[in-house]
Amino acid sequence: MIGFDLVHMPQATFRSESRFHAYVRKVATDSEEAWVYQQDQPQTAFWHLWAWKEAAFKVNFQSGGKRVFAPKRLQAETFEKHMDQPGWVIQGRTERGAVQGESSQNEALISAWTMSSDHSQKRLERAVFPLSKAQSLQAGYYLRKEALTWLENQFGGSFRWEEHAYFPTLIAPSGESWPASLSHHGPFGGLACVIPH
Amino acid sequence: MNRPEVLEKLKAIVTPYVQNKEALASFGEETDFLEDLQINSAHLVDIILDAEEAFDIEIDDDAAEQMLTVKAAIEVVEAQMKA
Numbered sequence: 001m002i003g004f005d006l007v008h009m010p011q012a013t014f015r016s017e018s019r020f021h022a023y024v025r026k027v028a029t030d031s032e033e034a035w036v037y038q039q040d041q042p043q044t045a046f047w048h049l050w051a052w053k054e055a056a057f058k059v060n061f062q063s064g065g066k067r068v069f070a071p072k073r074l075q076a077e078t079f080e081k082h083m084d085q086p087g088w089v090i091q092g093r094t095e096r097g098a099v100q101g102e103s104s105q106n107e108a109l110i111s112a113w114t115m116s117s118d119h120s121q122k123r124l125e126r127a128v129f130p131l132s133k134a135q136s137l138q139a140g141y142y143l144r145k146e147a148l149t150w151l152e153n154q155f156g157g158s159f160r161w162e163e164h165a166y167f168p169t170l171i172a173p174s175g176e177s178w179p180a181s182l183s184h185h186g187p188f189g190g191l192a193c194v195i196p197h
Numbered sequence: 198m199n200r201p202e203v204l205e206k207l208k209a210i211v212t213p214y215v216q217n218k219e220a221l222a223s224f225g226e227e228t229d230f231l232e233d234l235q236i237n238s239a240h241l242v243d244i245i246l247d248a249e250e251a252f253d254i255e256i257d258d259d260a261a262e263q264m265l266t267v268k269a270a271i272e273v274v275e276a277q278m279k280a
């Protein structure tokens with residue numbers, strides 16, 4: 001299973017400092033809250049944590065977990081600075097098991113992808129697409145379309161999405177389903193997928 | 198405050214965060230915040246915080262977990278107002 005999330009930083013603002021603190025209280029566990037406030041830029045750190053939690057939620061849901069808004073049940077336990085870029089390698093737990101993830105920050109964007117350990121040796125592909133302002137009104141629809149175009153250019157053949165309760169399933173040209181996760185925020189959308197051997 | 202009044206107040210709270218404005222026309226108890234209104238999940242936190250202020254209540258983590266639909270949100274608000 002794989003989860004993916006994007007945060008567009010110019011839109012990820014808080015109306016006040018007190019609102020930021022209230023957000024942290026609602027989303028972060030005690031140990032996560034301590035980590036956020038220990039960082040040089042707590043608000044940026046918070047969005048890394050948030051993106052990881054969103055990605056972890058998607059893994060949890062696809063693994064059979066309930067669709068509930070319960071960010072504190074997704075517990076990030078260790079944070080290590082990314083070796084190659086600004087960002088974090090985060091390990092933690094969901095109700096369905098341990099998950100590991102990475103976040104990276106590229107200018108205005110934070111992305112996080114999280115894979116359960118059984119897919120850790122497989123190849124991960126990640127792509128980010130701009131969505132125009134007009135498209136962002138129906139971002140989900142256009143994101144799926146853009147993702148198919150990217151996949152077809154990358155791998156050839158015809159890909160499609162199959163609708164399921166909350167997350168669509170990616171069907172490859174061979175007919176098998178590939179673990180995949182979509183996310184959009186502001187003018188950006190993204191896809192992460194695992195390419196089976 | 199009766200249930201229709203809670204519904205109206207909730208609609209006012211939610212409206213700034215709605216991406217699918219057309220769906221507001223059919224805003225009702227069966228409306229799903231994420232799927233129908235296409236509210237960004239980060240704004241679920243805003244909705245919870247705004248509801249706490251507007252209704253002068255505290256929504257704990259267990260209650261917040263349920264708030265993915267309008268119906269669930271109304272029930273959480275009503276329960277907390279009685280508490």
